[in-house]
Amino acid sequence: MQSVTLIKGDGIGPSIMDVAVRVIEAAGAKIQWQEAEAGMGAFEKYGTPLPEATLESIEKTRVAFKGPLTTQVGSGFRSINVELRQRYDLYANVRPAKSWPGVKTRFENVDIVVVRENTEGLYCGLEHFLTRKHDIAESLAVVTRSASERIVEHAFQFARENNRKKVTVCHKANILKFTQGLFLEVAREVAQKHSDIQFDEKIIDASCMHMVMDPSQFDVIVCTNMFGDILSDLTAGLVGGLGLIPGANIGEDAALFEAVHGSAPDIAGKNLANPTAVLMAGVMMLKHLGQNDAAIKMQKAIEKVINEGKHVTPDLNPDSGCGTVEMGQAIIDALD
Numbered sequence: 001m002q003s004v005t006l007i008k009g010d011g012i013g014p015s016i017m018d019v020a021v022r023v024i025e026a027a028g029a030k031i032q033w034q035e036a037e038a039g040m041g042a043f044e045k046y047g048t049p050l051p052e053a054t055l056e057s058i059e060k061t062r063v064a065f066k067g068p069l070t071t072q073v074g075s076g077f078r079s080i081n082v083e084l085r086q087r088y089d090l091y092a093n094v095r096p097a098k099s100w101p102g103v104k105t106r107f108e109n110v111d112i113v114v115v116r117e118n119t120e121g122l123y124c125g126l127e128h129f130l131t132r133k134h135d136i137a138e139s140l141a142v143v144t145r146s147a148s149e150r151i152v153e154h155a156f157q158f159a160r161e162n163n164r165k166k167v168t169v170c171h172k173a174n175i176l177k178f179t180q181g182l183f184l185e186v187a188r189e190v191a192q193k194h195s196d197i198q199f200d201e202k203i204i205d206a207s208c209m210h211m212v213m214d215p216s217q218f219d220v221i222v223c224t225n226m227f228g229d230i231l232s233d234l235t236a237g238l239v240g241g242l243g244l245i246p247g248a249n250i251g252e253d254a255a256l257f258e259a260v261h262g263s264a265p266d267i268a269g270k271n272l273a274n275p276t277a278v279l280m281a282g283v284m285m286l287k288h289l290g291q292n293d294a295a296i297k298m299q300k301a302i303e304k305v306i307n308e309g310k311h312v313t314p315d316l317n318p319d320s321g322c323g324t325v326e327m328g329q330a331i332i333d334a335l336d
C-alpha cells in the first residue's frame, strides 16, 4: 500500500475525483488515500485556501492526487496550484496530448508532450502596483540558469526514456533577451549533451501558428512557465479539449498529479465533466509509483470507452446521454 494525499478540489473537482478514485481502486491499485482540502472550498471553511493539515499530509506522503482548484481572477488569494508547485519544488510539469482514434478532431496523429518549467518565470509572484492610484503595475519574470538546466535536462531525459525523437524549445528570446535569452542559451548547451535526440528552436508566437497548421512537427516541447501553461491548452484543443489532458508535476522528492483543466464553474454540479484528464493523471501517478499493471489496465479501459464513443460525456459525444458518473462506470466495466 502506498499513501497518497487526495485533494478533491473545487467546482467539478469532487465529481471527477470520486470517479477517478473508484476506477483506480477497481483497477487493483494499492493506494491508501489521505483526504485533505485546498482551494476555494477550504478558504470558505477554514479561512485559508491551504490548511496546515494538507501540508502535513503532503510532507508525509510526498505524492498528491489533486482535483482542480478555483483561483479568483484579478483579486483574492494567490493560486494554490502555483504555491504547491513552488513549495515542493515540483519543477517539471509534464503534459502529454495525444490523439484518440475515437475523438474526431482536425488532425489525426497529434502526439505532443509539453514540458513546462514550473517554479519560476512570470509565475514567481513578484507583482505589485507602482503607484497609490493603482494605475501602474509591474511583474517580474525570474529565470535562473539552474532551473533552466534542470527542466531542459528533464525534457531530454523524458524524450530518451519514451523513445521520442525531438525536443523543441519554444521561446521569445528575440524580444526578452535576458530572461528568454538565458533560457535559450541553456537549452542550446544542454542539447549539445544529447546529440542522439534532435533539437529545434522556435519563437513562441510562430510555434502557435505552426502548431495549429501542422502539429506533426512537434514532439517534446520545453519552455518557461507561462508559455507552457498556454501551449498545453493549445495542444488540448488539438486532441479534443481540456477534459482529456493530464499533468504530472515532478520534483526530486515529491510529485503531484492533476488534470490540466480548471474547476470549470460553468458545468460544475451538472454531471457533465469529462473525467478522462484526471483518470489519465491517475495513470501517470500509478506509473510513477511503480504500479504498472494497474496503470496499464486502467489506460486500456479508458481508451476502449473513449474510442467506442458511446459511454462518454457530452464534450465528446453530445448524443451519448452519458454524464461523468456513467462514463466512470463504463470504464470500470471495461477493466479486464
Ligand SMILES: NC(=O)c1ccc[n+]([C@@H]2O[C@H](COP(=O)([O-])OP(=O)(O)OC[C@H]3O[C@@H](n4cnc5c(N)ncnc54)[C@H](O)[C@@H]3O)[C@@H](O)[C@H]2O)c1
Pocket: 012, 067, 068, 069, 070, 071, 072, 073, 081, 242, 243, 244, 258, 259, 260, 261, 262, 263, 264, 265, 266, 267, 272, 273, 274, 275, 277, 315
Ligand atoms: N490546475 C488547476 O487547478 C487549474 C488549472 C486551470 C484553471 N484553474 C482555475 O479554474 C477556474 C476556472 O478556470 P477556466 O474557466 O479558465 O478554465 P477551465 O479549465 O476550468 O474551463 C475552461 C473550459 O473548459 C471546459 N472544461 C474544463 N474541464 C472540463 C472537463 N473535465 N470536461 C468538460 N469540459 C471541461 C469548461 O467547461 C470551460 O468551458 C479558475 O479559478 C482557474 O484559476 C485551476
